[in-house]
Amino acid sequence: MSLFDLRGQTALVTGARKGIGFAMASTLAECGADIIAVSSNQGADDELAARVKGFGRSFSHYTIDLRVREETKQLVAELGNRQIDILINNAGIANRAEVLDHTDEQWDEILEIDLSAPFILSRDIAKGMAARQYGKIIFTASMWTFLGGKNVISYTAAKSALGGLVRGLSNELLPLGIRVNGIAPGFIETDINNRVRQDKARFEFLTSRIPIGRWGKPEDLSGTTLFLASKASDYVSGVVIPVDGGYLAN
Numbered sequence: 421m422s423l424f425d426l427r428g429q430t431a432l433v434t435g436a437r438k439g440i441g442f443a444m445a446s447t448l449a450e451c452g453a454d455i456i457a458v459s460s461n462q463g464a465d466d467e468l469a470a471r472v473k474g475f476g477r478s479f480s481h482y483t484i485d486l487r488v489r490e491e492t493k494q495l496v497a498e499l500g501n502r503q504i505d506i507l508i509n510n511a512g513i514a515n516r517a518e519v520l521d522h523t524d525e526q527w528d529e530i531l532e533i534d535l536s537a538p539f540i541l542s543r544d545i546a547k548g549m550a551a552r553q554y555g556k557i558i559f560t561a562s563m564w565t566f567l568g569g570k571n572v573i574s575y576t577a578a579k580s581a582l583g584g585l586v587r588g589l590s591n592e593l594l595p596l597g598i599r600v601n602g603i604a605p606g607f608i609e610t611d612i613n614n615r616v617r618q619d620k621a622r623f624e625f626l627t628s629r630i631p632i633g634r635w636g637k638p639e640d641l642s643g644t645t646l647f648l649a650s651k652a653s654d655y656v657s658g659v660v661i662p663v664d665g666g667y668l669a670n
């Protein structure tokens with residue numbers, strides 16, 4: 421079990437207040453990591469704080485808007501040289517619009533939160549990791565890292581670029597002791613796809629395409645998150661692992 425022991429380590433998770441990020445942060449805390457949670461509505465005493473403290477770990481939080489470059493930079497400045505061993509770039513949004521109606525504003529917003537903020541946080545937090553010769557950087561990618569999707573062109577562009585970011589960062593950071601990987605969730609039941617799931621016909625069509633026969637829960641990502649965050653994956657870097665109930669193979 422020592423392969424998965426995170427005691428003494430600190431993990432920063434963006435988008436930790438709910439959904440996939442909540443499950444990721446909970447898992448890391450359960451396995452011993454202290455948690456720095458970052459979200460646009462992150463609270464000091466919310467459900468995640470209680471969960472993390474319940475596992476006997478320390479919890480701190482930052483409430484920032486990752487669509488705003490200055491706020492991302494301010495976060496880096498406030499973190500200073502605080503030790504961060506695990507960085508999970510998870511916060512994200514998806515704007516649905518047909519490509520001919522996709523606005524510049526939608527494009528810029530998605531690219532900023534789904535691609536630029538993860539790059540900035542990785543680059544700046546990697547400096548401290550490099551000084552300590554150890555770190556794990558994980559991105560929440562998507563099936564649209566590999567496929568085209570429909571009516572989510574900026575999301576597809578950003579998530580596809582995350583695949584390049586994983587490979588390029590891995591090439592440069594691995595010699596400094598930092599492993600860089602991604603997780604590509606399939607269809608996971610969270611607020612990001614509430615509207616899609618309320619459309620009965622669409623929900624049933626999508627479900628019929630998932631070989632395992634159901635949508636995922638955020639907890640379905642826990643095992644892969646722990647694997648990539650822990651020593652168990654020390655010889656793994658530069659890959660994006662699908663956790664999708666078999667969707668990509670279908």
Ligand SMILES: NC(=O)c1ccc[n+]([C@@H]2O[C@H](COP(=O)([O-])OP(=O)(O)OC[C@H]3O[C@@H](n4cnc5c(N)ncnc54)[C@H](OP(=O)(O)O)[C@@H]3O)[C@@H](O)[C@H]2O)c1
Pocket residue numbers: 434435436437438439440441458459460461462484485486487510511512513514533560561562563604605606607608609610611612613
């Ligand atoms: N669910 C899926 O099927 C699926 C599939 C593939 C990939 N993903 C990816 O998984 C990641 C997490 O999404 P989710 O499904 O868990 O959705 P979610 O339940 O809507 O959670 C999104 C999280 O991101 C945070 N966030 C959103 N906008 C932000 C902003 N401007 N600044 C800071 N934080 C912000 C939210 O903060 P607040 O809680 O404070 O609002 C929330 O904690 C995203 O990158 C998404 O693209 C999801």
